[in-house]
Amino acid sequence: MASSLPFWFNKRFSTEDQCRASIRELRWPEGFRCPGCGSERARINARGLFRCQVCQKQTSELSGTALTGVRVPLVTWFSVLWVMSETPSGISASALAKLPDPDDDEQNLVSYKTAWLLLHKIRGVMQQTSLEPSYGRIEVSVETLDVVELGQFGRQGKKAIQVLVVVKERADGTTGWAYLRQVPDRGPETLRRCLMQALGGATGEEIWSNPGSEFEWLGEAGYRHRIATKMGLLSVNRVLEEVRVWQVRTHWGEMSEKHVGAYLDEFAFRFNHQCRGSSSKDIFEDLVDRVITGKPRTLQEVIRGEA
Ligand SMILES: [Zn+2]
Structure with missing residues (x-):
């Protein structure tokens, strides 16, 4: 899989730090804003969280996104999002669980259970809105x-x-x-x-x-x-x-x-x-945007099959 990752992907999503920086850019394109008080004054503390200088609220770039709740590195998350975007008809959990880890061919990227959860989390942000423009019949x-x-x-x-x-x-x-x-x-x-x-x-x-x-x-x-x-x-x-x-x-x-x-x-x-006529990159960008800005579902909601 590693060989098929495009250059732009590797530049933005090949380390945890890059993934976090990419998420921050997408969530706060104008710079961080405290979700508690709206202040822009924050410091990143030892735990990697934004600490608001005004209200002291601590915020993770992941909180409120669909990226929480499954214990995998962000690099894995984005690799799976890319696989979902690049394969025209998607991938089943059992096929995903057979993919090798790009950093270690001896290892699988994720277990079956994790693959299943990741795929359901991703499906949870794929709902089609009615805001598409109306066409002919x-x-x-x-x-x-x-x-x-x-x-x-x-x-x-x-x-x-x-x-x-x-x-x-x-x-x-x-x-x-x-x-x-x-x-x-x-x-x-x-x-x-x-x-x-x-x-x-x-x-x-x-x-x-x-x-x-x-x-x-x-x-x-x-x-x-x-x-x-x-x-x-x-x-x-x-x-x-x-x-x-x-x-x-x-x-x-x-x-x-x-x-x-x-x-x-x-x-x-x-x-x-x-x-x-979207490209794989268009699909990936749509998915990433939905995962970051979409309403997250809890693990229980995923398992119960709630929308
Ligand atoms: Zn604040």
């Missing part, structure tokens, strides 16, 4: 997806879950943005609430669904409802095809119902970057 559908059902003694078999798929097209008809969310049922109330979330409350948009589907309420809700008859929902079909390939190729046997929300977030994150 919007397609919606509720589809079923097979996931692994976990029982008391591990895998118990497959289970079909319901997933709301929302895809926005660009004006030229190419796919622009996707949103996937597990829904407990196909009732109008559930779908309306989830769609409002996906579209950020915007109404008046032209939304296409399959005929005779569960979206008959769209017109009443203020959207311009269109029924796709001849061609079907091409963009939804493309997203579904990709999510199923991704599920098999990258996460075979590991996508459990409990964590499916996080996996769907990761899929949409990757899909939307792909639609934008």
